[in-house]
Amino acid sequence: MKVTQKGILATWPTLTKKAAYLITRLCNGTYDPETFSAGQRRVSECYNRPSQTDLILTVVNSLFNTYGIVAHGVEGVPYYENAMRDGEFIEYVNMGDTYRATILHNPEMNRFEISDWGSLYETSPEYAAQSAQDEDSQDEAV
Secondary structure: OEOOHHHHHHHOOOOOHHHHHHHHHHHOOOOOHHHOHHHHHHHHHOOOOOOHHHHHHHHHHHHHOOOOEEEEOOOOOOOOHHHHHOOOOEEEEOOOOOOOOEEEEEOOOOEEEEEOHHHHHHOOHHHHHHHHHHHHHHHHHO
16 A cells, blocks of 8 residues: 555554654655654765665654664565566565564555565465475375
């Protein structure tokens, strides 16, 4: 789901309207992440300037007060596989649980979304192959 203020408040009802507004503006590119201390701190931590996606997710992480940002890729996850061929990765705010809703960056469409990493991974052929292998192992054990 695309990041909207309404979507944020529906997904995280305890979040303030102001935080939801700021996250929406950050993700839509209409608010500069360097106006936040977390964004300024991130720039000062890096030898090379971090990407805009990195800055936005760092600030979103600070607004949620969560566990940092994660970047990695899994072959076969729909609409991320093409981006991975280009050397890009899925980046998201770590909410502490694979199936908990988060803000993630879709590199192929170059937009932020509300989703969860676990559901995306389960749609991948890699996950299906691993699940089939696990079932075969269980059948052999019986």
